[in-house]
Amino acid sequence: MDWLILAVLAGFFAVIWFRISGTLNYKWQWDRIPNYILRWDEEDGRWVANLLLQGLITTIRISIYASVLALILGTILGIARCAENLAIRMLARTYLEFLRNIPPVVVIFIFYFFLSEQIVAAFNIEGWARGIAKQEGNGIWEFFFGDMRRFPSMISGVMVLALFESAFVGEIVRAGIQSIPRGQREAARSIGMSWLDEMRFIVLPQAMRKVIPPMSNQFISLVKDSSIISLISVQELTYKTVELVSSTRMIFEAWLTTAALYFILCFGLSLLFRRLERVPQR
Amino acid sequence: MNPGASSIIELTGVSKYFGPFKALDDINLSVMTGERVVVCGPSGSGKSTMIRCINRLEEHDEGRIVVDGIELGEDTQNIRAVRQDVGMVFQQFNLFPHLTVLENLTIGPIRVRKMDKARAEALARQYLDRVHIPEQADKYPAQLSGGQQQRVAIARSLCMEPRIMLFDEPTSALDPEMINEVLDVMVELAGTGMTMVVVTHEMGFARKVADRMVFMEAGRMVEVAPPAKFFSSPDSDRARLFLDQILEH
Numbered sequence: 036m037d038w039l040i041l042a043v044l045a046g047f048f049a050v051i052w053f054r055i056s057g058t059l060n061y062k063w064q065w066d067r068i069p070n071y072i073l074r075w076d077e078e079d080g081r082w083v084a085n086l087l088l089q090g091l092i093t094t095i096r097i098s099i100y101a102s103v104l105a106l107i108l109g110t111i112l113g114i115a116r117c118a119e120n121l122a123i124r125m126l127a128r129t130y131l132e133f134l135r136n137i138p139p140v141v142v143i144f145i146f147y148f149f150l151s152e153q154i155v156a157a158f159n160i161e162g163w164a165r166g167i168a169k170q171e172g173n174g175i176w177e178f179f180f181g182d183m184r185r186f187p188s189m190i191s192g193v194m195v196l197a198l199f200e201s202a203f204v205g206e207i208v209r210a211g212i213q214s215i216p217r218g219q220r221e222a223a224r225s226i227g228m229s230w231l232d233e234m235r236f237i238v239l240p241q242a243m244r245k246v247i248p249p250m251s252n253q254f255i256s257l258v259k260d261s262s263i264i265s266l267i268s269v270q271e272l273t274y275k276t277v278e279l280v281s282s283t284r285m286i287f288e289a290w291l292t293t294a295a296l297y298f299i300l301c302f303g304l305s306l307l308f309r310r311l312e313r314v315p316q317r
Numbered sequence: 318m319n320p321g322a323s324s325i326i327e328l329t330g331v332s333k334y335f336g337p338f339k340a341l342d343d344i345n346l347s348v349m350t351g352e353r354v355v356v357c358g359p360s361g362s363g364k365s366t367m368i369r370c371i372n373r374l375e376e377h378d379e380g381r382i383v384v385d386g387i388e389l390g391e392d393t394q395n396i397r398a399v400r401q402d403v404g405m406v407f408q409q410f411n412l413f414p415h416l417t418v419l420e421n422l423t424i425g426p427i428r429v430r431k432m433d434k435a436r437a438e439a440l441a442r443q444y445l446d447r448v449h450i451p452e453q454a455d456k457y458p459a460q461l462s463g464g465q466q467q468r469v470a471i472a473r474s475l476c477m478e479p480r481i482m483l484f485d486e487p488t489s490a491l492d493p494e495m496i497n498e499v500l501d502v503m504v505e506l507a508g509t510g511m512t513m514v515v516v517t518h519e520m521g522f523a524r525k526v527a528d529r530m531v532f533m534e535a536g537r538m539v540e541v542a543p544p545a546k547f548f549s550s551p552d553s554d555r556a557r558l559f560l561d562q563i564l565e566h
């Protein structure tokens with residue numbers, strides 16, 4: 036099945052290729068692409084990541100952090116959606132409807148200007164990050180967050196993406212919570228458990244196990260959606276590709292390569308999740 | 318009943334509505350410490366609703382409910398205090414499927430009573446012995462038979478060392494051949510002097526352990542009588558009709 040999908044895709048690209056070469060008289064320069072993934076640094080005498088790989092790494096980093104944050108926010112939101120208190124429920128509902136009925140790009144800009152920029156400014160994250168960037172031996176920071184001078188923009192990106200995805204994660208969590216039979220909660224209450232313990236030890240563990248498949252899909256969506264934050268100048272894969280295209284004019288090569296990188300990342304993730312789901316559950 | 322004896326559950330003028338529907342209608346019941354009360358009545362008569370009010374899984378709308386000296390109201394601390402003292406066994410067992418038998422038993426003592434793990438496990442094993450399934454401690458509920466699951470559920474409640482046990486049709490979801498293993502455990506529990514309120518149609522069990530029978534219909538307590546009288550010559554026609562029906566088969 037997986038191979039079939041890959042074969043169809045390959046065929047599709049072959050046709051497009053043929054048309055572009057024939058009709059547009061486009062001069063392919065595929066040989067230059069690898070250089071933009073890995074580049075031989077003459078001064079240091081070692082291989083370093085160039086634009087595309089840098090972008091890919093940033094995309095992966097941002098995806099991971101945003102997923103964790105989205106999972107936390109989404110869980111809170113999901114719980115709020117099931118709350119007995121009407122005000123809390125309405126608040127969560129409003130947030131969801133806001134995200135559902137406004138185009139993602141607009142949402143991203145609103146979150147960016149109204150929220151993450153304010154937070155970055157309020158905590159003086161910019162100054163703090165620059166301080167770290169100047170220090171020697173900031174290897175650990177660089178490993179986790181890349182170039183520290185870009186840290187504020189990256190944090191903004193993570194926050195914006197997590198806020199955006201949290202609404203959908205919240206809906207998944209809500210469905211999971213509501214799928215837990217009433218009797219489970221009554222049993223927990225009848226032994227005197229507090230609301231918090233009931234959630235933490237009885238409801239959420241069961242709910243989360245049930246929603247692993249839709250949650251995996253949401254995570255893959257998040258990786259794809261991360262390309263939107265190139266609009267707020269986060270230097271992830273899409274942003275870097277735009278940069279590459281504008282400086283080299285290799286429109287088709289660059290975008291196809293980027294498409295392939297996203298594809299490998301997301302398809303690989305879906306294979307991985309499918310395998311994990313097949314691990315026998317008790 | 319002797320008014321001097323201490324009553325541990327006291328329902329006074331309790332009514333409960335589901336929307337416009339009156340599920341409980343002016344219930345007055347006082348259960349003495351150590352007493353065993355068996356509640357029966359036709360389906361929809363409010364038996365479950367009544368015992369669920371005792372640990373506030375349902376909120377009553379009128380009247381007062383006092384359990385072990387604590388009045389049930391809005392105060393969540395009071396409610397939790399009462400629930401720790403009142404065990405409940407459900408028709409559908411309601412074991413936690415993601416936890417092992419042992420974890421099902423220890424989660425209450427550890428999280429609610431703040432007991433340390435080793436002591437909680439010792440306690441859990443002791444109660445698994447009491448319900449005759451010490452060897453199932455490390456299995457998951459789904460791996461047990463219905464009768465075993467219900468005994469685990471009883472042990473789970475007992476691990477909180479409650480003063481009162483409520484049972485809501487504990488054998489109704491069981492295959493006939495498993496009913497007795499659960500009833501046996503309940504009879505043994507009655508022998509320890511536990512205060513019990515049991516909703517059941519198992520009249521053999523009722524004869525054996527009940528101090529008092531309560532017959533309900535349409536949200537009212539129609540008849541309250543000692544079992545000997547209740548089974549031989551009930552006052553109300555309703556109760557007689559009901560007994561004829563269930564004792565037939």
Ligand SMILES: Nc1ncnc2c1ncn2[C@@H]1O[C@H](COP(=O)(O)OP(=O)(O)OP(=O)(O)O)[C@@H](O)[C@H]1O
Pocket residue numbers: 335340358359360361362363364365366367
């Ligand atoms: N959550 C609820 N919402 C609305 N009506 C309810 C609810 N729970 C119970 N009822 C109604 O209240 C009445 C009493 O229900 P209850 O479950 O107490 O009866 P029961 O005597 O336990 O019956 P059974 O023998 O079938 O368990 C029924 O008519 C039922 O339809």
Ligand SMILES: [Mg+2]
Pocket residue numbers: 364365366485486
């Ligand atoms: Mg019932």
